[in-house]
Amino acid sequence: MTDKPQAPAPQPLDSVEDGTASTLGAEAVAAFLRANPDFFVExxxxxxxxxxxxxxxxxxxxxxxxxxxxxxxxxxxxxxxxxxxxxxxxxxxxxxxxxxxxxxxxxAGSLEEVVIAVEDSLRQEFQVPFVSLILFSDIATPVGRWVSSGEAHQAIGALLSGGKPVSGTLRDHELDFLFGEEQRKQVGSTAVATLSHQGLHGVLAIGSRDPQHYKSSVGTLFLNYIAEVLGRVVPRFTSSLRSVR
Incomplete structure (x- = not known):
């Protein structure tokens, strides 16, 4: 059995300038105790x-x-x-x-059933007060909300350019486009996911009255999942779609 290392001998006070002796002694003791955590057992x-x-x-x-x-x-x-x-x-x-x-x-068996399923679930199951599903097409479609590619790009082009979900506080004209002027005044924060798949383009946006609810760092994983599924299902019911880019 080997002997435990001994603490270094204290440095004479007269060999150290005033104010440094206690510091050097404390450092030596601290180093010894770190190296010998069981010292106080005995x-x-x-x-x-x-x-x-x-x-x-x-x-x-x-x-x-x-x-x-x-x-x-x-x-x-x-x-x-x-x-x-x-x-x-x-x-x-x-x-x-x-x-x-x-x-x-x-x-869903129709585009109308898709839109109803999304809006009802987000409002009732997820308890989201503001919901907006917008699809882009230059040809008007009677079901859901459709806008032209040019109008969408002009209003929320910054939200579409990255192709990734965003969340936080949006500008007034972006909120106007997504939720309308009346609801825009009540929206404090928003999360937005883009729809982009095989010619289909659009946005799915949700809003809260709380400005802190959808912070810029909040996760949008589940919202993005829903948007990706919509991008693959909606084209089953219509082919009159054009890219927003």
């Missing part, structure tokens, strides 16, 4: 005799201080775990609602 008397300042001005033992720190860390970890569990449950519910909506879209 030094119980020393462990009990150590005292640390308390916030109230009293002193507590090192063991008491350590227990306090561990309790605080344990509480913090429980809070983090509870938050993660809440997020997981919310995602499970969101996934289940998305799955049911996608199945309804796939089972």
């Amino acid at each position: 030094q119980e008397d020393l462990l009990v005799s150590l005292r640390l300042p308390h916030q109230r001005g009293d002193t507590v033992s090192l063991v008491e201080r350590q227990m306090k720190v561990l309790r605080e860390r344990n509480i913090e970890m429980r809070h983090r775990l509870s938050h993660l569990m809440d997020v997981a449950r919310d995602n499970d519910r969101l996934f289940d609602k998305t799955r049911r909506l996608i199945l309804d879209i796939l089972d």
Whole structure:
């Protein structure tokens, strides 16, 4: 059995400038304790005799201080775990609602049934107050909302250029195009997903009265899934579509 390394001998005070001796000594002690975490196992008397300042001005033992720190860390970890569990449950519910909506879209027998399924599910199941599904075509279609490619590009070209879902606060003219002037005044934040598949182009937008609800960093994964499914199902019912680009 090899002997444990010994703490380095303290440096004489007269060899160090004023104000640096205690610092060097503390660094040496800290380095030794890091290298020998079980040092106090055989030094119980020393462990009990150590005292640390308390916030109230009293002193507590090192063991008491350590227990306090561990309790605080344990509480913090429980809070983090509870938050993660809440997020997981919310995602499970969101996934289940998305799955049911996608199945309804796939089972739809007409374009009208597709539009109804999307709008009813988002408003009732997802509890979204503002919903807008807009398809782009230069030929008018009686079902749903259709606008020309040029009009769409002029109004929300910035939202379409990236081809990826966006969320956050939009400009007034973008909100006017998506939700109309009356509803625009009530929309605080928005999430928008583009539809783009084999000649079909459009947008699916949802809005909240809360300006912080759809932050710029919020995930739009499920909304994008719905938009991708729409992009593949809608062309079954119409072929009079033209690219917005």
